[in-house]
Amino acid sequence: MVKLNGGPGYQMNVIEVSCLEVWREISNYLDGEVDAESRMEAHFKACAHCKAVLDGTRNVVKLIGDGIEYQVPEGFSKRLYDKIKNK
Numbered sequence: 001m002v003k004l005n006g007g008p009g010y011q012m013n014v015i016e017v018s019c020l021e022v023w024r025e026i027s028n029y030l031d032g033e034v035d036a037e038s039r040m041e042a043h044f045k046a047c048a049h050c051k052a053v054l055d056g057t058r059n060v061v062k063l064i065g066d067g068i069e070y071q072v073p074e075g076f077s078k079r080l081y082d083k084i085k086n087k
Contacts, residue, residue, distance in 0.1 A: 016042065016043070017039040019043075019047065
C-alpha cells in the first residue's frame with residue numbers, strides 16, 4: 001500500500017505488474033515456471049479480475065487434462081451446426 005495525497009488516510013493498492021503481463025505469463029505461472037513469490041502472486045492478491053482469469057484457466061486445464069470424454073445428446077452436433085450456419 002502507498003499513501004497518496006488525496007486526503008487523510010487515503011490509500012491505494014500498488015500493483016507492480018500489469019494485467020496484460022499477467023495474462024501473457026499465466027500459462028507459465030500454472031506450469032510452475034514463474035516463481036510463486038513473484039510479482040504475479042502479489043498481483044493476484046490485489047486484482048480480482050486476474051484472480052478470476054487464473055481460476056478459470058486452472059479449471060479449463062483441469063477439465064482438459066483429466067482425459068474424460070463427455071457424450072453429447074443425440075442430434076446435438078446437427079443442431080449446433082444448423083444454428084451456426086443460420087447466423
